[in-house]
Structures are given as C-alpha cells and as structure tokens.
Amino acid sequence: MAVVFQKTKGLTDKETHYCPGCTHGIIHRLVAEVLEELDVLGDTIGVAPVGCSVLAYDYFNCDMQEASHGRAPAVATGIKRVQPDKVVFTYQGDGDLASIGTAEIVHVAHRGEKITTIFVNNAIYGMTGGQMAPTTLIGQRATTAPLGRTVEHSGMPLRVSEMLATIDGAAFVERVSVDTPANIRKTKKAIKEAFQCQIDRKGFSIVEVLSTCPTNWGMTPIDALKWLADNLIPYYPIGNFRRPGEEK
Amino acid sequence: MLNERVICAGFGGQGVMLMGQLISYAGMIEGKEVSWLPSYGPEMRGGTANCSVMVSERPIGSPVITDDATVAIVMNLPSLDKFEQDIINEGKIIINSSLIEKKTSRADLKAYYVPANEIAVELGNPRVANMVMLGAFLELTKTVGTDSVMMALKKIFGESKAHLMAINEEAMKRGAASING
Amino acid sequence: MAKVLMKGNEAIGAAAIKAGCKYFFGYPITPQNELPEYMSREMPKVGGVFLQAESEVSAINMVYGASGAGARVMTSSSSPGIALKQEGITYIAGAELPCVIVNIVRGGPGLGGIQPAQSDYNQVTRGGGNGDYKLLVYAPANLQEMVDLMQEAFDAADYYRNPVMMVGDGMIGQMMEPIEFKESKSRFELPLKDWVTTGTKEARKPNIINSLFLDPAELENHNIRLQAKYDAMKENEVKYEAYNLENAEIVIVAYGTTSRIVRNAIIDLKEQGINVGLIRPITLWPFPEKAFDLIPDSCKSVLSVEMSMGQMIDDIKIASNGRWPVHFYGRSGGMIPTPEGIIGKVKELVGGAK
Numbered sequence: 001m002a003v004v005f006q007k008t009k010g011l012t013d014k015e016t017h018y019c020p021g022c023t024h025g026i027i028h029r030l031v032a033e034v035l036e037e038l039d040v041l042g043d044t045i046g047v048a049p050v051g052c053s054v055l056a057y058d059y060f061n062c063d064m065q066e067a068s069h070g071r072a073p074a075v076a077t078g079i080k081r082v083q084p085d086k087v088v089f090t091y092q093g094d095g096d097l098a099s100i101g102t103a104e105i106v107h108v109a110h111r112g113e114k115i116t117t118i119f120v121n122n123a124i125y126g127m128t129g130g131q132m133a134p135t136t137l138i139g140q141r142a143t144t145a146p147l148g149r150t151v152e153h154s155g156m157p158l159r160v161s162e163m164l165a166t167i168d169g170a171a172f173v174e175r176v177s178v179d180t181p182a183n184i185r186k187t188k189k190a191i192k193e194a195f196q197c198q199i200d201r202k203g204f205s206i207v208e209v210l211s212t213c214p215t216n217w218g219m220t221p222i223d224a225l226k227w228l229a230d231n232l233i234p235y236y237p238i239g240n241f242r243r244p245g246e247e248k
Numbered sequence: 249m250l251n252e253r254v255i256c257a258g259f260g261g262q263g264v265m266l267m268g269q270l271i272s273y274a275g276m277i278e279g280k281e282v283s284w285l286p287s288y289g290p291e292m293r294g295g296t297a298n299c300s301v302m303v304s305e306r307p308i309g310s311p312v313i314t315d316d317a318t319v320a321i322v323m324n325l326p327s328l329d330k331f332e333q334d335i336i337n338e339g340k341i342i343i344n345s346s347l348i349e350k351k352t353s354r355a356d357l358k359a360y361y362v363p364a365n366e367i368a369v370e371l372g373n374p375r376v377a378n379m380v381m382l383g384a385f386l387e388l389t390k391t392v393g394t395d396s397v398m399m400a401l402k403k404i405f406g407e408s409k410a411h412l413m414a415i416n417e418e419a420m421k422r423g424a425a426s427i428n429g
Numbered sequence: 430m431a432k433v434l435m436k437g438n439e440a441i442g443a444a445a446i447k448a449g450c451k452y453f454f455g456y457p458i459t460p461q462n463e464l465p466e467y468m469s470r471e472m473p474k475v476g477g478v479f480l481q482a483e484s485e486v487s488a489i490n491m492v493y494g495a496s497g498a499g500a501r502v503m504t505s506s507s508s509p510g511i512a513l514k515q516e517g518i519t520y521i522a523g524a525e526l527p528c529v530i531v532n533i534v535r536g537g538p539g540l541g542g543i544q545p546a547q548s549d550y551n552q553v554t555r556g557g558g559n560g561d562y563k564l565l566v567y568a569p570a571n572l573q574e575m576v577d578l579m580q581e582a583f584d585a586a587d588y589y590r591n592p593v594m595m596v597g598d599g600m601i602g603q604m605m606e607p608i609e610f611k612e613s614k615s616r617f618e619l620p621l622k623d624w625v626t627t628g629t630k631e632a633r634k635p636n637i638i639n640s641l642f643l644d645p646a647e648l649e650n651h652n653i654r655l656q657a658k659y660d661a662m663k664e665n666e667v668k669y670e671a672y673n674l675e676n677a678e679i680v681i682v683a684y685g686t687t688s689r690i691v692r693n694a695i696i697d698l699k700e701q702g703i704n705v706g707l708i709r710p711i712t713l714w715p716f717p718e719k720a721f722d723l724i725p726d727s728c729k730s731v732l733s734v735e736m737s738m739g740q741m742i743d744d745i746k747i748a749s750n751g752r753w754p755v756h757f758y759g760r761s762g763g764m765i766p767t768p769e770g771i772i773g774k775v776k777e778l779v780g781g782a783k
Binding site: 285288314 | 543605690765766768
Binding site: 047 | 478486488490496517520524626630632
C-alpha cells in the first residue's frame, strides 16, 4: 500500500499538551519539516521559552535547551558561539519575546547573531491564563484588562517585526499567519528562508507567526482563525520586512 | 623592620601609577612582600590618579593606605592637599616643587622639595619627572635598590622602549642628587 | 616559572585561560572591568570567544547556553551585577550545568559603592536565586591563592556539574601582587560530557538541558539528587586554614582580604602577650564547620571580622553551636578594617572575659 502521509521525523512521538484548536501544533510541524527538508535536524539545537511552548523541548526531535523567561536569544547566543557550525533556533511567544525578553531579542538582532527565531504572536499570555501582552489589541479583553486594552492605560500594541527590521543585523524579518492553508504554506516558505539565511551566515533571522489562542480568546477554533484574519492581520500586516540583498 | 607604605599621587599622565609599580616590581625582584593598589572609579575621571604601594618584610595585610602612609610622593597641588593628612607622625613627603608652590602645612613631616619637571626638561624629556621623584624617594628611604628598579623598568619597557632606559636612569640619579644637594 | 607582578582582575583571566576556559560572557561594572577587558584581548589568541552581552542577565544566560553546548565557560561581575545574574544562576544550578562565576564584591545595598566589601556573603552562600541549590564558593585571600584555585574551580564545576563562584573584593580585583603560575594536575576524574546539546547527528536521542519538572514527585527526586551532590561537596570540598590556634584566648574567623589584616593584627597581639588564633574559610560554602572542632579549651570567645555589617557570623554561630560566645567586628561600605581596630576589639573581649 502506498504511503500517502508520513509524519516528519523532526517531531517526537510525544503527544502535545496544547489546547484543541491551538496553532502551535501547526507551527511546530512546519519548523520540524523545514529542519528535515534542509537535512539539518541532527545538527540543530533549539531553545524553548517560558510560555505555552515551554515544553517544546519534548516535541522537537533535536537537541534542546530550556531557557528562562525571555532569555532564549541569550541562551541561543551562547550555544551558537560555542557551536558556530550548528543550526540554532529559538521558539518564543509574545509575552516571552515582546515583553520580558525585549532586550535579548533586540541585541541578538543587533549583533547579527546567526540564529533563527520563530516568534509566535497570539496577542495574549496563554499559559498563565490570558493576561494582556504588549501585542494585545486595543479593545481586546484579557484577564488583566477585563474591560479591554486602552491606549490611555497601556499604549498601542507593539509591532515587533517592524521594530527589528530597523536593525541592520537582522538579515531576514517576515510576518506570516497560519489562519488559512494558503498562509500556512507561505509560513513554511518563510521559515525555510529564515533557516537558509542562518545556514548561509547572513545574520539574524526571525519569522513572526500570527497565531490563535481559542481558549483565552474565548472562541471556537474556527472563530479564532476568523478573528485573527479580521483583527490581527489589519494591525500586524503580513509580509517580508527584510531579506538578504534587499536593502530597505 | 622594613614596612614602607607609599602613596604616589598626581595628574593622570604624570606617570604616578608606573612609579608605584616600579617600586613594587623592584621589591618583588628583591624577594620582599609587595602590593600595588590603584585608585579606581569616578575619582579617576577627575584627572587625578594615585596608588598605594606596600613594601614589607612580612606578608601584607590590607593593600589600602588609609591614614598611615610612611611616605607620600605628590606630583601636583590637589595631591598635596589630599594626602598630606594621611601620613604618619614624622613621616616623609616628597613634593614636586615645579608644580606646587605651597609648602606642606604639617610641621612634623620631613618634607623634601624636588623641582622634578625642571630637571626633566633639562634632561630633554618632561615625561621623566616621575623618575626624578622616584630617584629622590629611593635615595631617601632605600626601600628598594636602584638596580632593582632598573631591572623592573627593563621588564616593563621591553624591547620597544629600551632606548629610553638611559634617560630614565639619569632622571633617577638627578632626583637622588636633588635630595643630597 | 618566575614570579610576575599582575593586577588581580587580569590574573584571574590568565588563570582561567590556563585552566582551559575558552568562552567568556561579561558586562562592564566596576571594580572588575579589567577582567573582561583582558579576556577581550586574550581569548581570540587561544581560539576562544569573548562577548560583551547587553546586560548581566544576558551574560549569565549566554553562559547557560554555552555550558549546555559543552564549553568551559566563565562570567564575571560585581555585587549589583551578580544580583542580576541570580535568575540565571539558579537555572544553571537546576539544569546542572558547570561554569565559573567571578564576583569582585563592592559595597551595597543598591548601587552602593565601588570600594571593597564582603557584604555579598549571604547572597553567595544562601543562593540569591529561587529554590534549593548551592554554589561551591571559593574566597581566596590573595592573588596567588586566587590563581591556584582557578583550575580547581573549573574542574569542580565539571565534576559536580554545578556552578562555582570565585569571590574576591575590590582589593583582590584591583591590586597587583607577585604571582607564580604553577603547573597543577587535576585531582578530579572528570566525567565525559555525554549530556551536551551539540546536535544528535540523528544517531542518538535528543539531549535536553532543562530545570523544569512539572511533576512534583519528579521535582522532589531532582532535589534529593541535587542534595546528595551538595552533601558530597560538604564531604570533599571544604577548604580552610587554621592559624595560631594553640593556646588562643580568642579565635577570629575571617576570610579573603580581611583575613590578611587579621593575621597582621594577630602577630602584633602576640608581641603584646595576647594569643589569638584564626580560622580562615577558603570555601564559604561549604562552610568549614569542622575547623571549629580544632579550637582549643583556652578559647574564651570567637570573633567574626568582616567587611560587612555581620553576615558570616550566622554560620559561625551554627558552627560554634553554643560552645563559645560569638562577637562581631566589621567595617562596611568600602571602609577597610585596620589592625588597630581589630586589636582594640580583641583587647575589649580579653578584658571582658577576665
């Protein structure tokens, strides 16, 4: 009988702890498939964050380190400086990267550290129970913004890709989304390009993936995908902000 | 028992750190217990520099001189004002009279006035004023031998500055002579 | 090898490189700046890497990553910077990674000052970070001892898979003293680092560097295992010096540069007919409790001399276990104890004891 589908060897057989409808699973699989397709799985070291994907070290089938909250880019720097020929990536959420870890992400880009960051932005703190993130939209409710985020109180949501794209050491910056099959295919393409950028030693590469959190958004998975398209994408436009050879 | 506690102080660039290091280095060559401790931090940014030097027969406790210097070598006026109070009763102070017109305000101190910059200029290199002061110090205290200082200087200078050895030695001699003269 | 006159911070760097340290991640703070500066010059010459991080927090996390990738790695800082590193240090201890952390202590609290102090005793021995963990903490009294202990520090870190801290103070960092770089042989049989994350080559299961154990039973087991390691350190790694204990009326406990000043005070006191002994902890953790069994019957009281408001005194009281009254003499904020001050305190105690 012909094999019609095979799970990537980039993922372990461990069942994930993610909520039903969560898009982490899709993004994990895309990263794992890219590592397999680039034939670097055995030479890759990943760094897991603190957040919903804290247990990512159990799911990726490569060597992994678990960082403290926000520090994954610093940990990845330490690994890469010791193992410059290996592929090193961080997998971080928006609380981890855009709040507590801003110094680390800015400076890993500033140094042009040859690592890849997968930045999963679902505009909320997932693991701790739906608190407001720097990326939470205006009017969006969170457990620490029960009436919805206001500009007066918390300022405007932070656009990380745009900010990092101003840094010369950031060789590849792209924002993508996993709300439709077409966008998922584009996401995989961007992730592949980001890793290739690292392998070619061009500098720091990051892919910001707009993602959902049905549980903390209080929606069905389908509604969450629609809410992403209707609300996140207009504020966080998808597209490439920087790639090697294209000076902006 | 030898237990010299020396403060070397002046403007940054006058070579006070080197002067202190040479005393320590020479002491080490002679098998004595030595330490050298610089001032550090914001006070260094104000342009004045100083270091504490210990040369002793017994292991050195604190390398810091608080108010118990046996000798102070001061190269500029702020250093005189700052450190003349930190010398023990009837201790010694060597004052660079080229840049300091004032006399020490302490009657108990044995004060020596050395026109270090003028002597250095006479020798053709104003930068050796520190070595003039060092020569005076060695002549006065015999803490370490001039030969040992020259050996230390040779180590610190290395090949690239070997040509400067002669003028430095001459500066030390002139400093020593200024004490006796 | 002949003696050289070297600044403490640079000697630490030279000794670390000699001990096989190839990676250094740091951040500027007085009074340890000459150490990262030295590493930036010297690391490239030995094929190593120096990197100035964006913060102490990042520097210690780079150490975490580098150590997990198999490197012999070091960082350095001074008190407020070490406070920032505590998060990283507890993760390193929890994930059982080897590294050496140098702390050139300055006065506190807060921004404090930049002059020498010993007010980080509690921070370094109690663990400034969360959880049940311990560092092996060395506190040498002079540059020679600092240099001599460096090889041991790296070896012990690798052997126990635990962070090791080397504690000096502004004096140790800034002063120049004669140093001899001796050849030393490791007393440890170092295990193979088969746990490092250097890529699986798809030939083995992934290695995971981690300090997260969500299952309470699993975390308790982890803690029990860590504790066994700390017990082994207590058994095998205690270092101290006992000086002039015979017939001592008073025994002073002092470490680091303070112990040097105490020693000179003891010599002066002896000339005046007062016999005072010294217990000098070389490891602050594990604390040399057994040294207190050497204190003779002649001893009437124990005196802690510190450059702090009194922190080690708690460990001295535990080690004394009520056998002697424990007194304190200290200076803080960058003020250095003088032999006269120590002698005065001893005389007060001797007089009081009569």
